[in-house]
Every structure is written in C-alpha cells, then in structure tokens.
Amino acid sequence: MSIPQSGGGPIENRAQLAEYLEAGCKPKADWRIGTEHEKFGYCRDSLKPLPYEGERSILAVLEALRDNHGWDPLTEGGNLIGLTKDGANISLEPGGQLELSGAPLETIHETCDEVNSHLAQVKDIADKIGVGFIGLGAAPQWMHEDMPLMPKGRYKLMDAYMQKVGTTGQIMMRRTCTVQVNLDFGSEADMVQKMRVALALQPVANALFGTSPFFENKLNGYKSWRGYVWQHLDAARTGMLPFVFDEGFGFEAWVEYALDVPMYFVYRDGKYIDALGQSFRDFMDGKLPALPGETPTLSDWADHLTTIFPEARLKKFIEMRGADGGPWRRLCALPAFWVGLMYDQGTLDAAWDMVKDWDAETREGLRQAAAKDGLKGEAGGLKLLDIARQAVALSDAGLKARARTGAGGLIPDETHFLDTLKESVESGQAQADEMLERYAGDWGGDLTRVYSDYSY
Template structure:
C-alpha cells in the first residue's frame, strides 16, 4: 500500500482538488510505466509466514537489502518499514507481503529488468536466512491468526475499521497480493477514455491473471479469491463507479467521488491521526473532529486518494488494480497488456469498441464472473475467453505500433512480454486452472507442494 505523501500547502480553493490530479497530464513523449507487485514471504522449513522481527523475518530481509544493495531505509516510529532507491521503493503490505513499487520508466523492457533485479536481490538475501517468497493472489493455507500485522500506523487504523464496513477487509490486508501498473494520460479527455476502458475491461485482467483458487488449505470455488475479497470489502470505495461512464466525467467529478468516500487517517508529525469514517468535506471547512480548526493540505488530499480502491483509480496517474500476483512472466505481462491497450490510439479505440455498448449491470456481472470462473466466465452474452483473445491481439498490435526496442535494439518491440497471456488464450487456462489441475492430479490434494514448485 501507499506510503505517506509529503509537500503541498493548505487547500484554500476546492479547485485545487481536481487541479492536483490534472497536473499529472503530460505529452505522450513523457508517458511512463510504473509496475508494482507483491509477494508472500515464508520460512522455508516450516512454511510459516514471516513475522516482522526475528532471525527469519521481514525486518531481516529489509535490513539485508539495505546493507547489501544500497537501499535507503524508510522508518516509522523507529521501525524499518520500507526502502527507497532510484525512484523505486520497497514497502510492506499489512500482513507482511513485500511490495516493489517500481520507478517510472519508458519501456516494459526496463520495468521487467527492474522486476528481475529486485527478485534476484530478494532471493539472494532470503536464501541466506532460510526464507522464500511466492507470487499468488491469495495465501493458500495460512489463517488470519497466523498473519502478523506490520508496525505501520495506517494499518492499525484500517484493521480496526474494516469489520464495520464489510466482511473481507482484514483478509484483503493480510492474505492477498496483486500486480499493478501505473500509466499516464495526456489530458482530461484522454484520462476519461482510458479510465472507461480500464474500468470496463478490468475483469479481463482478473480472468487472465487469476491465481488464487485456494484459501485456508483447500479450493475455494473461485479462480480469483483475491477479486472475490475486494467485492466484499467496502462498497463506498471499491467496485466500478457508474458515474465514470456518464456525461460530465472528468477530474472534478472524480474529486467529488473522493470527497464522498469516508476518511481513514490524517498523517501528522510522523504519526497517523485517526479520522476513520470522517468527512474530507468537513476537513475542508476546518471541522474535522480529529483535527478541529485545521484545513487539509495537498498532501492530505494525496493520502486520501490512496484510500480509494475501485478497479482502476486516478491520482496524478492511473492505476490498474484487477490482477492477482503471480510468477515472473506475468509480472511483466500485466504492464504489457495495459500499455498495449492504452498507449496507442488505434488500440485504445479498438478496446473501447468492445466495451462501449455495455451497461452497468453487464460490467458488474463480468467482474463477479471473472472472480468465480476466470477465463471460463460467461455472462450477459459475453464469453470471457473470446473477449480476452481479442484484447490480447489488440494489445499486441498496440505494442507493435509503439515499436519500443530493447536489448540495445536487438529486440524490436515489447510484444514478447504478452507471450504468457497468448498461451492462456490459446489454451483457455489461467494460472488458477493449472494450479487446480495439479492439486487434483500430481499433488493428490497436498497443497504444501505449491511452495516448492511456485516460489521465486
């Protein structure tokens, strides 16, 4: 999850709220790609999740990355909770999953090199202390009680709030992992078009990357349990907001939506102030009960935007949120999929043509069906497998048109990063289908086999 924002003076005019997001607009030549991915750490011998402190722990991994590879430490309350280097940061999810938030780079070649370097570094320090990491959408065996809560004030507040607004917030925090990509937009109109495509078609990413068919030691009836978890978390801040597809959509409309989402916290002097359920609108009037008389800064607004969890979200860039965490090839395939669809005008038009006739009921039904049935989903006349095949083809053409070379010009474009998805649309099998086949086949129901075969 996001780290606290900094900078920015007091908000004196409501226009500053949407101007903050609008300031992210940039010409196509300056568009960048930022990939984020999370993975679960565990003790190699016991298969137990990592605690924060101890001989085999998250703290040991972060410390070793700092000391061995030159990362700068990030602390909160005297606790090491993250690392920074060269525009990237390593942070902790609430249950101890390790996240890399990559630097903003020009090509998927670069973002994939970054992922590869990071996983190599993590493996080198993890091997030394008997720790391993695995990429899945949900923890396959561990229970809630086994998962520690990391020492971050934000997480303590969120944890206490989750059961008051939904049934699966604590599961999301502790036992799910994702891979995400951040992309840019040129203008308000470009943002709206991309966001509509992202919202409407996020279910396809969920299906293609479905990788969480197990929970608490057995099949859970879903191809993406992570996606199912988000569907029962907090209706005020999740899902597919219908207004995105209505006339008048723009930065101001997104700001209005954000203002209606209850707050979690305000970050002051290195501490998280409890603002659970309070209103940012009241904050704007100096009437926030947690900080009476104070008005928010742009940093407070930036922090608040990180507490919205729809299928795609707007900050100074756009974030795709629909995919399960997974193996290395799919960590590179996720940015390839969305960059191919969104960064070429012809591809963007073709993607929107597939979804522009859907109503809200169809979009919501696809979201549910993708989490349950993955690529086998079929609802409202839409066959997910066919839709995924078309979109992978469109993404391929979008990447080919970008013609972004790699390996010193030896590789002409980024299309090969879609190979994992092309295999899925050819076979109709997402990672979850492969896992279920092994569970019911060679593994004979022994789910511990997943760690040995699928860890990084």
C-alpha cells in the same frame, strides 16, 4: 499500500482538488510505466509466514537489502518499514507482503529488468536465511491468526475499521497480493477514455491473472479468491464505478466521488490521526472532528486519494488494480497488457469500441464472473475468453505500433511479454486452472507443493 504523501501546501480553494489531478497530464513523450507487485514471504522449513522481527523475518530482509544492495531506509516510529532507491520503493503490506513499487520507466524491457533485478536481490537474501517468496493472489494455507500485522499506524487504524464496513477487509490486508501498473494520461479527455477502458476490462485482467483458487488449505470455489475479497470489502471505496461512464465525467467528477469516500486518517508529524469514517468535505470546512479548526493540505488530499480502492484508480496517473499477484512472467505481462491497450491511440480507440456499449450491469457481472470462473466466466451474453482473446490481440497490436526495442535493438518490440497471455487465450486456461489441475493430479491434494512449484 501507499506511503505518506508530502510536499503539498494548504488548500486555499476547492478548485485545487481537481487541479491536483489535472497536474498529472503529460505529453506522450513523457508517459511512463510504473509496475508494482506484492509477494508473500515464508520460512522454508515450516512454510509459515514471516514475522516482522527475528532471524528469519521481514525486518531481516529489509536490513539486508539496505546493507547489501544500497537501498535507503524508510522508518516509522523507529521501525524500518520500507526502502527507497533510484525512484523505486520497497514497502510492506499489512500482513508482511513485500511490495516493489517500481520507478517510472519508458519500456516494458526496462520494467522487466527492474523486476528481475529486485527478485534476484530478494532471492539472494532469502536463500541465505532459509526464507522463500511466492507470488499468488491469496495465501493458500495460512489462517488469520498466523498473520502478523506490520508496525505501521495506517494499518492499525484500518484493521479495526475493516470489519465495520464489510466482511473481507482483514483478509485483503493480510492474505492477498496483487500486481498492478500505473500509467499516464495526456489530457482530461485522454484520462476519461483510459479510465473507461480500464474499468471495463479489469475483469479480463482478473480472469487472465487469477492465481488464487486455494484459501485456508482448501479449494475456495473461485479462480481468483482475491477478486472475491475485493467485492465484499467496503462498498464506499471499491467497485466498478458506473459514474465514470456518465456523460461529463472528468477530474471534477472524481473529486466529488473522492470527497464522499469516508476518511481513514490524517498524517501529522509522523503519526496517523484517527479520522475513520469522517468526511473530507467537513475537513475542507474546518469541521473535521479529528482536527477541529484545521483545514487540509494538498498532502492530506493526496493521502486521502490513496485510501480509495476501485478496480481502476485515478491519482496523477491511473492504476490498473484487477490482477492477482503471480510468477515472474506474469509480473512482466501485466504492464505489457495495459501499455499495449493504452499507449497507442488507435488501439485505445479500438478497445473503447469493444466495450462502449456495455452497461453497468454487464460490467459488474463480468467482474463477478471473472473472480468465480476465470476465463470460463460469462455475463450479459459475453464470454470472458472471447473478450480476453480480443484484448490480448489488441494489446499485441498496440505494442507493435509502439515499436520499443530491447536488447540493444535486437528485440524489435515488447510483444513477447504477452506470450504467457497468448498461451492462456489459446488454451482457455490461466494459472488458476493449471494450479487446480496440479492439485487434483501430481500434487495429490497436497497444497504444500504450491511453494516448491510457484516460488520465485
């Protein structure tokens, strides 16, 4: 989840809302890659999730990162709830999932170095206190009552509201993890093309990166239980957004959509003020019940944009949100997949040609099929494995065209980061399929084996 936004002055006219998004336009030379990933912490002896406080806890990990690895603290209400360093942030998801929001970097080589450095730091601390970390799309064994709620005002508000607008919001908050990448755009037209390709192909990412076939200590019937969870969370702020494919879509259309997404909160003086279900349109008119007579700042607008959770999200950049959390190789593969598709114009055009004739029903059908059946899913006469094979090949071509070298020029491009995805499309199996085979095979139905086999 995002940290509170800052630095925005009063909104004096409605045009500023679209201008805020448009300010994200950058020349291609300034496009960057921001990778985020979440992971579950657990006690190695009991395999139970970490509490916030205690000898073996989230707080102990944060304090050790602060004291031993040079991270600066972020606090709320006197509680340490995050860290920052060199353009990156470490934050807490509602159930204590530890998230790295990486710095904006130029290449996948740098991104993977960042991920590796972070996981090495976390593992160094975890090993000393008897803790482990694992990246999966959903907690394979833990129950709702096992999960602590982190001491953040935003989460307290959201937790109570989630059950009023869907059936899986509290599951999402406490017991799911993702990996995502944030990418730039050069103009409104570039944003539109990237958003359309991003939304259309998020089901492919979900199928390729599905890692959550287990939940509450049993098979759940899905390759990505996390994907299922997001389908039933809150229809007002999730989904595949058919309007993005309408003629005339642009920054202003996103503003209209965002204004109609019910609010969660307003952040004032270090506190979250309950605005659950209220209207940002009313806020613009000074009629918000939570703050009568007040009008919003650009920081309030930026905060509101972080409470919208579609499969691809527009802020001053585009967030790719369709993938389950996973192991190290796949943490690097996710940004490589999308950078290859998005940052070379010829490849982006080819990706758009591949998806432009799909209708909303097909896109939604693929979304549902990806969560349920992974790479074996089908919808609208399309097979996800065939689409994934095409998409990975296009991404490979895009990364070759970028020709960003690594290891001092010894590695000619970033294509090797796709190797795990190439293996998946060649075999027709993603990690969820592998996990299911192990569960039925050498694990003998013992889900505790997932920790030894898949932890960092």
